Amino acid sequence: MGDVMAAIIAKTLESSAVTDLIGSRMSPWADHASSEAAGLPYVTVQQVSGDDIDHLTGHSGIADAVMQVNCVGATYTSAQAVRNAIAAVWRAFVRGNVTTRAGTVALHSASVEGVSDAPRAPTTGRDAPRFVNILDLRVYYST
Amino acid sequence: MISMKVHGTAETKRALERMSVKIQKRVAMKALRPAATEVTKAFKKATPQIDDALAWELTGVGGLDGDNMHASLTQILQKNKNMSRAMQRLIKMSIGRKAKGYRNTGTQMIAVGPRYDYREPGMPLSGGYVAQLLEFGDDTRPAHPFLRRALGGVAQKAANTISSKVSDLVREEARAAGRASRG
Numbered sequence: 001m002g003d004v005m006a007a008i009i010a011k012t013l014e015s016s017a018v019t020d021l022i023g024s025r026m027s028p029w030a031d032h033a034s035s036e037a038a039g040l041p042y043v044t045v046q047q048v049s050g051d052d053i054d055h056l057t058g059h060s061g062i063a064d065a066v067m068q069v070n071c072v073g074a075t076y077t078s079a080q081a082v083r084n085a086i087a088a089v090w091r092a093f094v095r096g097n098v099t100t101r102a103g104t105v106a107l108h109s110a111s112v113e114g115v116s117d118a119p120r121a122p123t124t125g126r127d128a129p130r131f132v133n134i135l136d137l138r139v140y141y142s143t
Numbered sequence: 144m145i146s147m148k149v150h151g152t153a154e155t156k157r158a159l160e161r162m163s164v165k166i167q168k169r170v171a172m173k174a175l176r177p178a179a180t181e182v183t184k185a186f187k188k189a190t191p192q193i194d195d196a197l198a199w200e201l202t203g204v205g206g207l208d209g210d211n212m213h214a215s216l217t218q219i220l221q222k223n224k225n226m227s228r229a230m231q232r233l234i235k236m237s238i239g240r241k242a243k244g245y246r247n248t249g250t251q252m253i254a255v256g257p258r259y260d261y262r263e264p265g266m267p268l269s270g271g272y273v274a275q276l277l278e279f280g281d282d283t284r285p286a287h288p289f290l291r292r293a294l295g296g297v298a299q300k301a302a303n304t305i306s307s308k309v310s311d312l313v314r315e316e317a318r319a320a321g322r323a324s325r326g
Contacts, residue, residue, distance in 0.1 A: 029286075032282075036282070046286055049288070066295075130282040132282055134279055136291070
């Protein structure tokens with residue numbers, strides 16, 4: 001059974017516009033420390049919500065998930081550039097299968113929601129400030 | 144910003160469009176109010192009680208040992224059982240709504256969410272600021288998306304409320320217009 005978060009990361013990192021900016025520094029939130037250690041900017045992904053889509057006759061086999069994509073940079077513009085590159089990937093996405101180590105995930109559709117232009121204030125207690133730009137990504141998928 | 148769109152039935156929409164802009168605005172605002180109340184209640188109910196360590200961290204005034212505890216925070220702790228409760232109360236109380244109408248387009252809206260201008264006595268941060276930090280996290284803290292999850296649960300109900308209210312109000316306005324024309 002495929003992992004939708006891994007599929008989203010794999011699909012995003014297929015874009016050279018994204019990898020030119022972040023290399024392969026995109027990971028689930030739980031692994032953010034390793035991404036950060038590899039350098040800036042980097043991206044973390046966290047699941048906000050998700051639900052199975054049911055019909056009157058039962059489960060449709062499709063689920064939806066909303067992912068919060070955090071683009072972290074040393075400057076606001078670098079974080080924004082990463083966010084825009086990722087948004088462009090998913091706005092252009094139609095549908096397709098993504099194979100990860102955990103299995104294949106069929107992504108039926110994706111939409112970019114809730115793009116946040118407001119920069120998070122630089123975190124106190126750090127040597128260098130960090131700026132976070134966020135977008136929410138809603139995907140419909142089946143595994 | 145988290146938002147949702149409601150599309151009424153075509154018939155109701157056409158009937159509404161035939162009415163004057165003044166009536167359209169009145170109907171829209173009357174229909175939005177009960178839906179906004181539902182969303183406000185859902186947001187308040189979903190406000191999490193975060194753990195005490197995170198609550199202290201969000202105050203931005205030092206650690207758990209209390210060495211840097213500001214006099215104003217002592218005041219907060221006298222009023223609340225612990226900092227976690229104080230933060231939950233701060234966010235809950237800050238959740239409110241603001242209605243706005245646009246004269247040129249006739250668009251009516253009600254924004255629901257934590258207000259940046261809401262402060263509890265003695266608390267260094269506003270409710271809106273703390274809620275934003277919790278909802279979206281930052282580079283060191285994960286997001287606790289309580290508002291988006293709550294909206295996901297209540298959005299359909301609120302949309303249905305708006306739809307049915309608009310239908311009822313359009314019917315009422317049509318009846319009133321009929322009575323007025325008959326004298």
